[in-house]
Amino acid sequence: MSDFESVFASLANVNGWMTRDQARRLWNRAGELASGDTVVEIGSFQGRSMCVLASSAPAGVTLYAIDPHGGNDRGPQEIDGFADEAENDHQLFLANLTNAGVRERVTHLRKFSDDALGDVPGAVQLLYVDGAHRYGPASSDIRQWGAKVPTGGVMLVHDSFSSIGVTFALIATTWFSKGWVYEGRSQSMAQFRKSSSGRGGSILRQVAQLPYFAKNLVYKVLLAAKLKPVAKALGSTGEWPY
Ligand SMILES: C[S@@+](CC[C@H](N)C(=O)[O-])C[C@H]1O[C@@H](n2cnc3c(N)ncnc32)[C@H](O)[C@@H]1O
Structure with missing residues (x-):
């Protein structure tokens, strides 16, 4: 049985872009899941966020980490040409999951997110979008993977209201959608819940x-x-x- 403080402290030397508040939000949303539910993370880098999700998710939750570790869209201002660094990311990702004791729980799909859609059967109760931050792939992740989230399920999107690509992707996919309700954010990690009431959109709260x-x-x-x-x-x- 792990607790948030010890898991977060154990990740002090794992690189990534995840604040304490963001880790807490990942921890809380994963901890609310039930056996049989599924988590998908798009963009795992060296495993910092997946270690939190997998340490918190109850037994019986299935976890997928999707990351091609191909050297594209690796991090801020690292859009292309980072193949060697990304191979190192891959090795560190595996080692970090092993160190956190969650390697066996996580299925790594070493693919681009749009190529992995067929690898995850059924609904995705918790979706974490943190892959390519350009408008095209970010909006396609929110649209295509978001379609797998059932009513009541949660989508977390990193670099919201921070990256131009991700923010315009959110405007295009959630501002006028009746399917997503904006529930708040931890720095740039925004939370949306799938709604069936038709009261989605939450434009004013996002405009704010x-x-x-x-x-x-x-x-x-x-x-x-x-x-x-x-x-x-x-x-x-x-x-x-x-
Ligand atoms: C910002 S990092 C993710 C950070 C990670 N969530 C963390 O907290 O440590 C972005 C990652 O997205 C991956 N990536 C880039 N394009 C992708 C795509 N189309 N599908 C899935 N992952 C992608 C990159 O390889 C990189 O590791």
Whole structure:
């Protein structure tokens, strides 16, 4: 039996982009699942977030980690040409899951997310979208994989109101959809619940996140321009926002 604090502390040396609040949200949503449910994570990198999901999910929950570890869309400003680093990510992913004691629980699909749709049978009660952050693949992940989430199920989307591609993907797929209700966020990790009531959309609550989006964009422009002191003067931590 693990607890959140010890699992999170054990991941201190595992690279990734997941804050403590985000880990807590992953932990809580996975912990609410029941035996027979399914978790899918799109974009696993070195396993930081999957270690949390798999440590929290009750016995009998099936977990899939989808990541081609192919060197594309690896992280902020790492869109293409990182094949060697990604092979290393793959080895570290396996080692980190083993160290966390969850390797046997997780099925790794070393594929692009749109090629893996047929590998996961049935419904996905918890979907975590953190793969390619460009508009095309992000919107296709939300649409195609989101369609597998049943009423009452949860979709978490990382880099919401932070990455331009992901934010426009959310506008296109959730703002006017009656199927998704926006329930809040932990920094850039937004939570949506599948609704059957037709009261989805939640446009106003998502529009209210736009000042946070604008702030993140300003920080990113300044950091990319190597103007860290200016970004910090405006309230940035000096790190790439996520
Ligand atoms: C931001 S990282 C994921 C971080 C991870 N969730 C964590 O918290 O440590 C993005 C990952 O998405 C993967 N990726 C890129 N394109 C993908 C795609 N089309 N389908 C699935 N994964 C993809 C990359 O290989 C990379 O490891």
